[in-house]
Amino acid sequence: MVDALLADEGGCAWNRAQTAESLVAYLVEETYELVEAIEDGTPDDVREELGDVLYQVVLHSALAARASSGSFDLGDVVRDVSAKTVRRHPHVFGADQAADLDDIVRLYSAAKAREKAGRTSAYDGLPPGQPALARAQKLDAKRAATGAARPSPAVPSAPVSPSTDDDEGAVRSASTTELAWGRALLAQVDEAGDRGIDAERALRAAVREREAMLRRDERDERGEHGGSGERGAATAPSEGDTTDEVAAGRSDRDEQVPPQPE
Numbered sequence: 359m360v361d362a363l364l365a366d367e368g369g370c371a372w373n374r375a376q377t378a379e380s381l382v383a384y385l386v387e388e389t390y391e392l393v394e395a396i397e398d399g400t401p402d403d404v405r406e407e408l409g410d411v412l413y414q415v416v417l418h419s420a421l422a423a424r425a426s427s428g429s430f431d432l433g434d435v436v437r438d439v440s441a442k443t444v445r446r447h448p449h450v451f452g453a454d455q456a457a458d459l460d461d462i463v464r465l466y467s468a469a470k471a472r473e474k475a476g477r478t479s480a481y482d483g484l485p486p487g488q489p490a491l492a493r494a495q496k497l498d499a500k501r502a503a504t505g506a507a508r509p510s511p512a513v514p515s516a517p518v519s520p521s522t523d524d525d526e527g528a529v530r531s532a533s534t535t536e537l538a539w540g541r542a543l544l545a546q547v548d549e550a551g552d553r554g555i556d557a558e559r560a561l562r563a564a565v566r567e568r569e570a571m572l573r574r575d576e577r578d579e580r581g582e583h584g585g586s587g588e589r590g591a592a593t594a595p596s597e598g599d600t601t602d603e604v605a606a607g608r609s610d611r612d613e614q615v616p617p618q619p620e
Contacts, residue, residue: 385418389411391410395407397562420432446469448465449461480500481500484496484497491557494548494557495550495551498547499551508548
């Protein structure tokens, strides 16, 4: 199907014009839609979003194969991930034995460490584009794995009191305030990690709850009552509702630029 889309004769010019870089926004969007389906959707939603993510993998691989360098194709992608999975599961594909989950994690981590022997820091490999909450917890998990202590909060710089005509001072003051707020938030993220809470997932649930309430209030203002039964319709929370129940329903998604499947 992707080969047909990319064919020079009878194919799709829009697809042929894409690059790995131009598709990043779609890849990120589809990944988050899959996460949303897993956390707050139905099995049919998950199935659909898995298909969209799979399509991105196939399309990226086909575009790479068409590039002048012909750097890799889908077969290379599948072979690489298969080989990596075999290497990292020696208790399944090798002679090692694993008595429990701790042993499995130990063997997996050792295999991964051998693959990444060229890294110079325990904190290498953290994707800069990862959402900040998730990246903060991943960074702290790596810190904990090394046995290092958490750094003490940075000492804030002296406060800036800008005059009304001191634009540069105002910018510095705003930046200092923002950094201080970020440090306070990071401390909350650390606390979440200590309590075994996934901060990113927790915030997503709270945002879904707020969206459900806003949609409920919006319907009330229009004089509408009850849900439409459509996917994404939020119901008004009752006194006994839990956070997850209040957050029920996935919001309608923006359609991708055709001919991307949705």
